[in-house]
Amino acid sequence: MNGASTRTIAVLTSGGDAPGMNAAVRAVVRTGLARGARMFAIREGYEGAVAGGDRFVPMSWSAVGGILHQGGTAIGTARSDRFRSREGRAQAALNFLRAGIDSLVVIGGDGSLAGADLLRQEWRSLMDELVAAGHVDAQTAGQAIAFSIVGLVGSIDNDMSGTDITIGADTALHRITEAIDAIASTAASHQRTFVIEVMGRHCGYLALMGAIATGASFVLIPESPPEVDDWAAAMCERLRSGRQAGRRDSIVIVAEGACDRHGQPITADQVRRALQERLGEDVRVTILGHVQRGGSPSAFDRYMSTLLGHAAVEELLSSPPGSEPQLIGMKDNRVTRQPLIECVERTRKVAACVSSGDYAGALELRGRGFGSALRTLRTIVRALPHPPAPGQKRFRFAFMHGGGPAPGMNTAIRAALRLTLDRGHRVLAVRNGFRGLVEGDFAELGWMSVNGWASRGGAELGTNRRQPADRELYTIARQIEKHELDGILMIGGWSGYAAIAKLHAERERFPAFNLPMICLPASINNNLPGSELSIGSDSALNNIVSAVDKIKTSAVASQRCFVVEVMGRRCGYLALMGGLATGAERVYMHEDGVTLADLQRDLSSLREGFRRGKRLGLLIRNEDANPFYTTPFMCALFEQEGGELFDVRQAILGHLQQGGYPSPFDRILATRMATDSVEFLIEEAGKGPGTGAAAFIGLREGRLTLTPFEELPRLMDLENKRPKEQWWRQLAPIAELLASPGPNTAS
Ligand code: ATP
Numbered sequence: 001m002n003g004a005s006t007r008t009i010a011v012l013t014s015g016g017d018a019p020g021m022n023a024a025v026r027a028v029v030r031t032g033l034a035r036g037a038r039m040f041a042i043r044e045g046y047e048g049a050v051a052g053g054d055r056f057v058p059m060s061w062s063a064v065g066g067i068l069h070q071g072g073t074a075i076g077t078a079r080s081d082r083f084r085s086r087e088g089r090a091q092a093a094l095n096f097l098r099a100g101i102d103s104l105v106v107i108g109g110d111g112s113l114a115g116a117d118l119l120r121q122e123w124r125s126l127m128d129e130l131v132a133a134g135h136v137d138a139q140t141a142g143q144a145i146a147f148s149i150v151g152l153v154g155s156i157d158n159d160m161s162g163t164d165i166t167i168g169a170d171t172a173l174h175r176i177t178e179a180i181d182a183i184a185s186t187a188a189s190h191q192r193t194f195v196i197e198v199m200g201r202h203c204g205y206l207a208l209m210g211a212i213a214t215g216a217s218f219v220l221i222p223e224s225p226p227e228v229d230d231w232a233a234a235m236c237e238r239l240r241s242g243r244q245a246g247r248r249d250s251i252v253i254v255a256e257g258a259c260d261r262h263g264q265p266i267t268a269d270q271v272r273r274a275l276q277e278r279l280g281e282d283v284r285v286t287i288l289g290h291v292q293r294g295g296s297p298s299a300f301d302r303y304m305s306t307l308l309g310h311a312a313v314e315e316l317l318s319s320p321p322g323s324e325p326q327l328i329g330m331k332d333n334r335v336t337r338q339p340l341i342e343c344v345e346r347t348r349k350v351a352a353c354v355s356s357g358d359y360a361g362a363l364e365l366r367g368r369g370f371g372s373a374l375r376t377l378r379t380i381v382r383a384l385p386h387p388p389a390p391g392q393k394r395f396r397f398a399f400m401h402g403g404g405p406a407p408g409m410n411t412a413i414r415a416a417l418r419l420t421l422d423r424g425h426r427v428l429a430v431r432n433g434f435r436g437l438v439e440g441d442f443a444e445l446g447w448m449s450v451n452g453w454a455s456r457g458g459a460e461l462g463t464n465r466r467q468p469a470d471r472e473l474y475t476i477a478r479q480i481e482k483h484e485l486d487g488i489l490m491i492g493g494w495s496g497y498a499a500i501a502k503l504h505a506e507r508e509r510f511p512a513f514n515l516p517m518i519c520l521p522a523s524i525n526n527n528l529p530g531s532e533l534s535i536g537s538d539s540a541l542n543n544i545v546s547a548v549d550k551i552k553t554s555a556v557a558s559q560r561c562f563v564v565e566v567m568g569r570r571c572g573y574l575a576l577m578g579g580l581a582t583g584a585e586r587v588y589m590h591e592d593g594v595t596l597a598d599l600q601r602d603l604s605s606l607r608e609g610f611r612r613g614k615r616l617g618l619l620i621r622n623e624d625a626n627p628f629y630t631t632p633f634m635c636a637l638f639e640q641e642g643g644e645l646f647d648v649r650q651a652i653l654g655h656l657q658q659g660g661y662p663s664p665f666d667r668i669l670a671t672r673m674a675t676d677s678v679e680f681l682i683e684e685a686g687k688g689p690g691t692g693a694a695a696f697i698g699l700r701e702g703r704l705t706l707t708p709f710e711e712l713p714r715l716m717d718l719e720n721k722r723p724k725e726q727w728w729r730q731l732a733p734i735a736e737l738l739a740s741p742g743p744n745t746a747s
Contacts, residue, residue: 402496
């Protein structure tokens with residue numbers, strides 16, 4: 001704790017509820033308490049601020065226990081007409097003053113944040129008014145230091161400038177993909193067409209990303225209306241050719257704010273009628289509605305909101321009172337701050353662009369990622385690829401996996417294949433990883449061969465950890481020559497990377513290896529070089545979070561401590577992020593090691609917690625945290641020493657972490673990475689035979705970057721098979737702070 005604060009901070013949630021708000025409130029309250037501030041929650045948003053009284057609730061450490069996994073907002077939200085008036089804001093200011101509150105964290109949409117900014121601007125004049133009206137004496141008003149505000153964006157729509165993603169948007173995408181995956185199977189069974197309306201108001205983010213994640217056939221979004229007047233004809237033509245090409249399911253996603261190029265709304269029902277009348281199809285409409293807001297927050301929404309809540313309090317405590325309000329958001333996978341009102345103004349500009357028909361402007365303001373996602377989607381939803389240009393060189397690329405299975409592998413293959421075929425080139429699938437490469441187990445893939453793969457878990461091409469032996473290199477070289485390969489895309493984990501590194505290193509002896517090769521990171525362990533995230537790790541985290549949620553509820557009636565073992569080999573990513581997302585009190589990972597002294601300290605902290613009335617303990621252990629202090633050993637130790645105070649159970653989550661459908665985030669990342677990988681292969685192959693560039697693609701500070709294989713030894717801790725720099729390790733102190741029993745309170 002760096003210096004106890006004398007500040008009194010309140011937190012409120014306002015506007016529509018969003019999953020993840022609870023994680024943010026928990027982090028705000030606990031960070032504030034840990035830093036010595038007095039903490040309040042204002043129930044029912046600004047309505048509660050105006051009402052005062054019992055809506056102002058002093059918060060203890062334990063008051064925010066057990067809410068991390070809950071959807072909605074535990075402190076209530078509302079829309080308040082009273083707060084829109086100056087009178088209402090004066091009443092709210094008086095209530096804040098009486099409670100001694102000098103700082104406010106507002107979690108809401110652009111309306112709520114605009115309201116917060118207004119309150120801060122008016123603060124001094126409101127004080128004067130309150131004195132003039134005799135509600136407070138001049139001395140009290142004069143002593144009230146300037147009011148400070150920070151904002152966090154809670155909105156499923158992801159429609160706010162100043163942050164790449166808003167609290168709740170990832171969970172909403174989970175709900176959308178779950179629903180569309182389910183509908184797709186019934187649509188395929190009956191060869192039916194479904195029209196799905198998704199939320200988002202002026203923002204097409206949920207519709208666009210939902211379409212990428214589910215492989216929908218057509219999408220209508222506000223920022224990019226169909227380019228022709230007769231949009232219905234264009235849409236029907238697209239769906240008709242899809243059917244002719246063999247698609248059994250047709251799904252059209254309509255954003256609630258979708259419009260034609262003259263700004264006239266396009267509704268789900270209009271789409272249904274057009275499809276029925278022009279195609280004679282059996283069409284059903286599903287309006288997903290409030291299902292999208294509901295349910296338990298995704299792993300990402302839990303840990304991101306936790307980081308934002310923590311940063312909000314740090315921002316308040318480190319800036320002079322009354323500073324310009326800041327919006328705390330995520331940019332390029334990092335927590336950032338920007339002047340709040342500028343973000344509100346930029347957000348409103350996008351809506352203004354859409355309503356004035358300036359679609360190019362709207363797309364530009366949405367940012368790079370949005371536009372390129374739209375371009376990629378337009379290609380991968382085609383019924384057939386564009387024909388090759390006359391006389392163009394048609395390359396032959398091999399696509400394969402290596403390493404353990406990771407959810408999202410199929411999504412990446414689907415996107416990479418279609419983007420490659422659409423550019424006039426050909427793709428050979430190598431089955432069963434490097435074994436298939438040795439044995440020549442190749443098959444040419446056509447456009448429809450990956451139909452339905454966007455949402456499929458596992459790895460349809462097959463994958464394993466086998467690496468080629470030295471004596472097999474000659475055979476591999478022969479296979480490359482025999483199949484006239486112009487490049488290789490390997491989507492996989494560490495063994496796949498190591499195998500490609502070997503081929504690249506042997507290119508002097510085997511000139512056949514002098515061809516473009518690219519690795520795309522797919523591993524639940526998130527232990528690959530040159531990328532902050534690998535495909536599959538978000539799905540695994542979600543699997544961990546839902547398993548731990550269930551484990552926790554199994555222990556309601558007893559005093560019990562769980563030791564949950566998660567995968568990751570020697571990389572603690574899943575353990576630490578799983579700990580942040582589930583509120584575990586302790587995370588053990590190989591990077592930090594585990595000593596007997598650690599175990600003794602944790603044991604006394606558990607004993608102390610249970611003695612004070614704690615009912616549940618949760619410890620997360622990375623599978624390779626320590627070879628001697630294994631999960632069974634730790635359980636036995638704690639069980640024996642816990643005595644009558646608590647009992648201990650182990651839960652080794654095992655392969656359930658690798659299974660299931662890929663999460664929307666993994667599907668979107670797979671598609672983005674596949675797009676750039678294909679670009680690399682085509683460009684490198686175009687340089688002519690023998691160029692031999694080999695690289696791995698990765699996400700670094702939000703951008704996709706390519707790193708040449710020569711950099712591998714500099715980036716990797718080869719002994720432990722993990723990157724030397726692991727950005728997420730800086731989050732460990734936050735996990736520790738929020739999980740500790742808290743200052744002078746029961747946990
Ligand atoms: P969502 O994205 O879920 O709609 P939001 O924060 O944009 O969230 P709004 O209904 O626009 O939702 O705003 C929530 C509340 O914030 C309003 O009911 C009102 O109390 C307050 N508010 C909004 N705009 C203003 C404003 N210009 N001045 C003062 N208060 C405002």
